[in-house]
Amino acid sequence: MVYQSPTGARDLLPLEVAQKRWIEEHLQRVFHSWGYHRIITSTLERLDTLMAKGAIDSRTVFHIQGVGEELLGLRPELTASIARTVVTRMDGVSFPQRLYYTANVFRRSSASTHNSQQEFYQAGVELLGAGELAADAEVLLLLAESLESLGVCPGETGWQLLLGEASLTESLLREFPPEWQPQVRWGIAHLDRVLLATLPLNLQTQAMFLLDLRGEPRHILTKLSHTPLTPAQAVTLERLESLVDLLEGAWGPKFPLVVDLSLTQDFAYYTGIIFEVIGHTPHGPRVIGQGGRYDQLLGVYHPRGETQPGIGFSLHLEELHQMLSAASQLPQCSPGPEALVAALTPPAQPAAFAVAREHRRTHPQARVVMDLGHEQPVDRERVLAYAREQQIPAVLWVDIQGQVSPEFLD
């Protein structure tokens, strides 16, 4: 029998861990600097929690049999878990709450893909209890700063943001006769112009207009403003226009924004802006993150249905890792030890351990490893060969009295 990791799982070896941590530490520094606090929620949740009243497709969740009748699942994303935690565990806290996470998530891949990844790492933020325009801007500017901290530049060679509006798109879709809506929704979500071309002519024009509401922000928003809108749609549109102004004013004119009102998301809990973060790699554009506003989600978990607005994003660390590897910003080796402590004879080993302990105490950042040999006397060539192979710059020889004679290697 050969023991392997299960299909779609993967192990991270020390160098990959060093690179992943480099990314996480840069992101965390930015999250901290904006006053966000880390939250850790359970990997296992009750299936009801994860599905958030049907907002998440249960077929994408790994089911686990809990104790008794309880059905559990592995979290496919963090927002539902954090919403549940805040509502049930943080009663009485003051809002807004600024929370962030770095965690693994699990997604069942569809049957058509063989061996595709099923465990992923994400880092993200949730800003809860703030429904204002400024909260939308805060999250998007924080996102931009996070990517900047990783050395990813905005624009067509670095990252871009596809920005949609779930409620606006939804209300534009509802203008179609109910019997045509399933077809129109499918066509818009899957960019299927061939399907939309089979609609009756007047609906076809309307559907193609919606499908093509994509491009330079002001151009698209102006185009929409020239169509007949309901008062609610007009308010949403105005808010989008203000958001674009706010982002450009705060970040400079180069905020890499593409407005896309045909954008829909897999998670059905979004109620306001939704977005995908696109990273341009040498192998083409990839989705490196996504997010949006969810103003009803917290109410799902509240015993009396009281809700709080929320908005957040998550970054996909594997995609970021791949993107950054191509640009070689990441550390290229995992940090090695600075000193190897070797006893000159087996009886000198207590003294050698004491020397190593003292060295670690006085040099808190240093990595000090022990020689584990027990020849009498020590085989100096063996120890030196090991130090060279491991690229350890110094060997500290220790005799039985605890006298240290350092030897430095080139």
Added chain:
Amino acid sequence: MLTIALPKGALLGDSIQLLQRVGLDFSSFLAPENRQLQIEDPTCQARALLVRTQDVPVYVGYGQAQLGIVGYDVLREKTPQVAQLMDLGFGQCRLSVAVKATSPYHTPQALPPYSRVASKFVHCAHEYFQQLNLPVEIIPLYGSVELGPITGMSEAIVDLVSSGKTLRENGLVEIEILFQSTARLIAHPLSYRLNTHNLQSWSNQLAEL
């Protein structure tokens, strides 16, 4: 540079002609001595990949090609995550159920439960019989599907029919059409949304022909 995935086989000639009309010339793929799988058009505006027809939506789905030309039958079978931009009209054919001319079964519904059905279109065939609520055993084949009923391995086949000549010559008759198929222009969804390599303007030019 804009990359277009082109299918080997029946659709290649029409695909190349279509692209020539918007100024992209990949006709060297048609030269009998051609062994190249990737060429640039002489004006250096785009590159084409020559791949098996089933692989077109794979290259486009992963974004290695931003555009591709492929039969609707392949899209139905593979259900790839690609944007369907246009029905190109050529490459007309249909996916049909066929049986031996001497078969007692004149409709798919008449086939006895647990019949064997040979097909290259395993997914489409499975979906179709499931809709009929008729349990059948699908036998996956890679070619010469007509031999299934001839040899007695299967009662029926689900296969592409264009003129019907192959069926007739092998003593088979079509008893039901699953769907009609034509060539489609497809795009990588993200590249389409971001208008990478001016994809939008190319697809508009093709639409205006």
